[in-house]
Every structure is written in structure tokens, then in C-alpha cells.
Amino acid sequence: MAELVLTDERRGELLALLDDEQRLQVEHPKLAEYLAAAPSLRGTGDDQMDAAFDLRFIHYMADGTSTSANPYWEIVKPLVFEHEGRRVVNGGRPSGSVRLAYAETILQSVYAYAIPSSETVKWAAGFCAGRPLLELGAGRGYWAAQLSRSGMSVDAYDIDPPDAADNASFTRSPGQRSTWHPVGDLHAFEATDRDWSNTVLFLCWPPGWGNKMASEALARFERAGGRRLLFVGEPKGGKTGDDAFFEALSAGWDLAAEDAQFVSWWNVRDVAQGWVRR
Template sequence: MAQLAMTSARWGELTALLNDEQRLQAEYPKVAEYLDAAGGLSGTGDVEADGAFDLRFVHYMTGGSAVSPNPYWDIVEPFVFEHEGRRVVNGGRAEGSARLAFAQMILQATYAYAVPSPQTIDWMSSFCADLPIMELGAGRGYWAAQLARSGLVVEAYDLEPPDKAKNLSFLGVAGQADVWHPVGDLDEFAACARAADHVLFLCWPPGWGDKMSSEALTSFEKAGGERLIYIGEPKGGKTGNDAFFDALSARWKLDSVDPHFVSWWTEADVAQGWVRS
């Protein structure tokens, strides 16, 4: 595992923070929560690797955009391994670990459910060509921020933008950004969206029968939209509803699949590019 490069000044900042339990709890409660629990949870069995992961977690979670434009990826990258033809965050163990699962829960709520590796961002850029992206269900706008940084034009919208409303999936917490990219609400979407000349991007749309994915796709079709990026699980999984997948089967063609997509080992999500058939 590659060593984390850090300046002596940053080492000093982290040392002072970790030596002040009250300050850590007040300024970065999720980091404090992880550190309190981690010692009692089973890891990968490699003490050095687990310790290196903890250091990356603390460094990037407390440093935010000041230390990395993509802290989520910088935290998990060394724990990405090939498993049964997929790239997964599992620490080199097929069953992962309880410690990594606890970190996953915090990281998904802090950033996004899906992991935006640089290779996936490149794949999306290639699929979109010069078309702008319209993301619905953008959450904190973390993916939108990575896409915008790559040079794409991105409009991001959510029913409950975390910086404007209470979003149960992305609650406001001290020490972390509410949003990474401007996220408009559905009123702003209705007023500004020009669907036909955009690529629709759905990243982990809610499942369990929720109509958001199918309604978004139907509206996009009616507006003349022709390209869709879907990141989520297959039909019957945690994302999308049956009507969404039925519509894809009936009226769309799978054009591209990202072979380098990175998933948590607990998830079955994929990155797909669809075009109207």
C-alpha cells in the first residue's frame, strides 16, 4: 500500500487534533465516532494496512477540499482490489471487514453512495462527449463536482438539497460540506432544465418501489432526451423501481458499461450508458 505523503505542518495539525478529544468531537464528530468504534471492530487482519486506512480516513475527512478535490477516492483507493471480475473496496478480503463496513456507512453519508474513481469520471466524459449533464437525485453534488472538475457542464438537482433542506440520507454534520457543487431543488429544475440536449444522470436513485427513477426517465423521454448514465444496482436491487428497468428494456439500448467501475464489496452497482433505441 502506498504511503500517504503529508507535510510536517499537516502532521502537526493532525497530532494536535487527535490529542484534543473534546475538539475532535466538536469539530469532526463523524471522525471521532469512527475512531471510537474502529478499535473494537475486526479489520482485515493486516494491522499495518488497517492503520494506514485509519490515517487516510482522518486526514481526508478532516482536510476536506483543502487537501484533495476527491477525498472519498483518496481514502478508499488503496483498499480497492479485483474480485470476481469487479473492482471492489474490500481491503483484499472477499468478505471485507466490520471495520471497513462502518467506514463505508460514514463515507457514503459524507460524500455519495457510489465511489467516483477517476477512471469512471473519464468514462463518463467519453460517453457524454460535449453534451452537458443533468443529474437528478444529486445528494451532496459530490459526483457533480468531480464531473465539473473534469471539464463537463453539470446541472445538479435534488428533492431535498442538503444545504437547503433536511435530507435524511445526507444530514448536516459539523466538519463536512453540505454540498460540493450547487444543487438546485425541483422548482429550480422545472424552471431551468432543458432535457433534450442533456445527458440524464441517475446515481443510486431510490429503490424499494420509489417512483423517482421511472418518473425522471419518463419526463426525460417526453422532452426528447436520448442519452442516460445510470449508476446503481440491477433490477430487484437497492436502486430504481421495476417501471424504470422495464422502460429501459423496452425503449433503450445499453451502449456502454464502465469496465473499471469501483463498488463497495457489499453493493452490486454498475455504471452504464444507455441510448434511445
């Protein structure tokens, strides 16, 4: 895969930023956090690969808005390898690296928990087949932005939209966008009329650990006549969704499609699935 090539102007901008520690801390604290910790953390063992990753990380985190519509994917794409039948971000190492795991936590906070590769965005659009998409628990709306760019009609909502409320998972930080797509709150969601039978419900990494958000959202969708679900997250027993959600899927839904090209971080087991109500 081709390495990132910077113009002389862009390289000069980044060097000026990195040479001014105070400015870096003020304007890009998330980036400063990573750069302070990374040298002491074990990498993949491939110094060239690690250096190329750091360059992409710095470039897109310092100006991801104007340089790419999907900086998350641009940052991790060269580190995707096949492992045990899955496409994972591990830098070619089955156990990844400590440094990559640290970068993962930052990228998930800045963008989204799951990785919207270009292949998965295309797959999701195909499953929806022109139907409008309703995302609940949208976080920063990063997935909503990618799906919208593919031509889909997307409405996104979150109990705590990061640009308007304190969101523990997606905190506001200088130098990073609070949202990538308009994200309404629950009041806006309740005030919206829609044809539920023709709408696809999208749940991307709904909270787990006993949180009932996923099962309650699915139950309401069912009562309203909804029939198609796009789910990105871990299977039952993982970090996403509650048991009642997965039990409801087993009882009343059929798995109609699964993205074989989906990309995960090596240390999670998330999938992208399309479900249709029986």
C-alpha cells in the first residue's frame, strides 16, 4: 500500500506544530497525549511501519477535517491484515502492540468505536437499498457521516450529543470535531415523524454491561412496524448490547447479511450484520 506523501508545505506545518510543545498541548491535546506516551510503549516490531503510522496519526489528527472525509480509515488502513478469517487492525502481529492499543483508545474517542472501512460503508448502503437510516446512540455521528456521503439519507440521535452535552465516551477536545454529522437529542427524536416500516434502524456499538438501550430501542422499533436492522457490535456476551436485545433478535429476526470485509481492531470481536424481521 502506498505510503502517505506530504507536500513540503504540509510537512513544514507539522514540524512547526511539533516544535512548539505549548501550542501542541493547547491546540491538539489528544495528539499531544499520544506523542508523549508512544515512545515508551512497545510497537509492532517493525520500526518503518510504526513510523508510518505515527505520521498518518499526526497528519490526520492535526487536520482531519480538510484532508480526508474518513481520516479514521486512512489512519488504520495500512495496518489491516487477515487473521483467522477476519480483517483486523494489528500491524501484522496477532497480538497487535501496546502502542497500537493506546492509539486505539484515542481514535475510538475521537471518531467511533467501530471502523467504517470503505468496503463496509458500501456494504451497508447495499443492505439498506435506498431506505432511510435511523441511527440511535450515534455518538459523534462519524458513521452517519460516512453513510451519508455514500448517498444515504441518515438521521442520527444520541442521548448526549457531544456538541451540545457532556458525553463520557466522546468528550469535547480542542483540535477535534465534536460531531461529523448532525446529531439530535432525544427531544428531537421524539418530535420526528417517519415511516418506520421503510426505515432501517442502525445500532453501532450500543452500550453493553447490562445497559438496556439496545433492547429498548429494538422493542420500540418493532412496535412501530420497523423491519430492518443494521447492527455493528460484538455478539452476545461481548461489550455491546444487552442479553434481551440478542434474545429478541433470535426470537423474531433473521440474519439476512453479514459483511465479510468488515474491519475490526484485533482485540475486539465486532461484526457488521443486517437483520430482517420475520
